[in-house]
Amino acid sequence: MSKVRNIVFDCNESILDLTSVMPVFQRLFGEPGVMRLWFRELITYSQALTIANVYVPFTDIGGAVLEKIAAPRGVKITAADRTELTDRFATMPPYPDVPGALRRLREAGFHLFTLTDNTAAISSRQLTHGGIIDLFDRRFSVDDTAKRHKPAPEAYAEVTRALGASPSDMCMVACHTWDTIGAQAAGWEAGLIKRVNNDVLDTAAQPQYVGKDLNAIADQIIPRYGPGHG
Amino acid sequence: MSDLHHVGRRPVLAGIGAAALAGFFNSSAVRAQAIDRPPSVLIFDVAESLLDLQVLRPLFQRIFGDGAMVDEWFGEAILYSESATLTDTFTPFGELGAGVLRMLGRIHNVSISEADVTELSKGLALLPPHPDIPDSLRKLKAAGYRMVTLTDSPATPGRGPLQAAGLADLFEQQFTAETVRRYKPAGETYQMVAQATGTHLSELCMIASHPWDLIGARAAGCSTVLIERLGVAPLIVPGLEQPQIIAPTLAEIATQLVQLKRA
DSSP states (O other): OOOOOEEEEOOBTTTBOGGGGHHHHHHHHSOTTHHHHHHHHHHHHHHHHHHTTOOOOHHHHHHHHHHHHHGGGTOOOOHHHHHHHHHHHHTOOBOTTHHHHHHHHHHTTOEEEEEESSOHHHHHHHHHHTTOGGGOSEEEETTTTTSSOTTSHHHHHHHHHHTTOOGGGEEEEESOHHHHHHHHHTTOEEEEEOOTTOOOOTTSOOOSEEESSHHHHHHHHHHHHSTTOO | OHHHHHHHHHHHHHHHHHHHHTTTSOHHHHSOOOOOSOOSEEEEOOBTTTBOGGGGHHHHHHHHSOTTHHHHHHHHHHHHHHHHHHTTOOOOHHHHHHHHHHHHHHHTTOOOOHHHHHHHHHHHTTOOBOTTHHHHHHHHHHTTOEEEEEESSOOOTTSHHHHHTTOGGGOSEEEEGGGTTOOTTOHHHHHHHHHHHTOOGGGEEEEESOHHHHHHHHHHTOEEEEEOOTTOOOOOOTTOOOOSEEESSHHHHHHHHHHHHHO
């Protein structure tokens, strides 16, 4: 019987609090909510470019989308603005539930990994700043592997292969349904954390685990696959 | 004169970007090549590009208490259509759109009824054209262009919004991504049009107000035109070729394309 041993985490918004970049949007546009539009367009364009077989690093897409949103609003984006956005993005703090839940999963015997659209450099800054980098066995960036952004199946398959695992050993945990769709299409299990502004899509494959925070996900995975079970 | 100013402004800006990036990338891959001969077939995107989605604001105001949610709904529907394409898990656009509406309902703690879904789909079938559209399309047709539509939503020959607006007869065919079960900007969608119209991809010109659509069309080999409506702007990233024409209305774009036909 298959048994999930490897849990792979998305980072931006899933374990790191995306709302911490809002002050940049407040300052530039006078409304913090433009951050949501920016992030949605960032994903829309990272997918569109991937479908068109054009690889552009995530940070560069993020900067271009910021300018795309700013131009029709008559807002001028300077190099300093882009730097500030990148810096804030690279130092987003973990949600309060994350460090403890990650430790619980490790103590239950799971190997923990990250898989991010960010470059490895940005990802390292994020997890180091958040004080959680040591909780992961290994970190993966599509920038080093598939050069295709999630949810392209290659992004997940490269992780499965690098670990010498089979897809049924793997579980993706993210707050974005598009990410769980990708993981499940690659044969993994998936858990969706319902962070603010995220929920399930009933027309797509449903994640095996759904919870309001990472503890709620851990509460479901540990009894199923933890020590003495499965 | 102001029209000429607008038409000329954006390509110049794009050119500056291209020059600045030339040190890192092959500049010919970045710089927008002017269209030097008339395309054989003009392909039009429909929702938002030709038709005004904002008329659905009252529906979203009623459901969510915020008319601007129409943009979030459409944006998420496009995002999830792309995810379906990347993961080969095609779901028809009508179903996907309804699923996204219910997802937004869950997020905002609003219950979505079957009647809401029906009202949305009826509203989509009756979207009116933007004011500049009917005359511009007729001008392009009169100049001798072959014209088709290519949409993520189902084709609706004989009914639907283009029929309701009296514009359907201007198009020789209406194509839908549902035929190839991959959504725009997948190359297969544009290739389907080339095959069915008996043309080479380089003879096709994709016209839309969504840069993501044009990214796919350009990668497939088509020329591209961005209708830079209010709130729209191109995505300028290293290595990505910009649309050949960028202008705020189809009227200005039609003027350029008609001139090309006469040259």
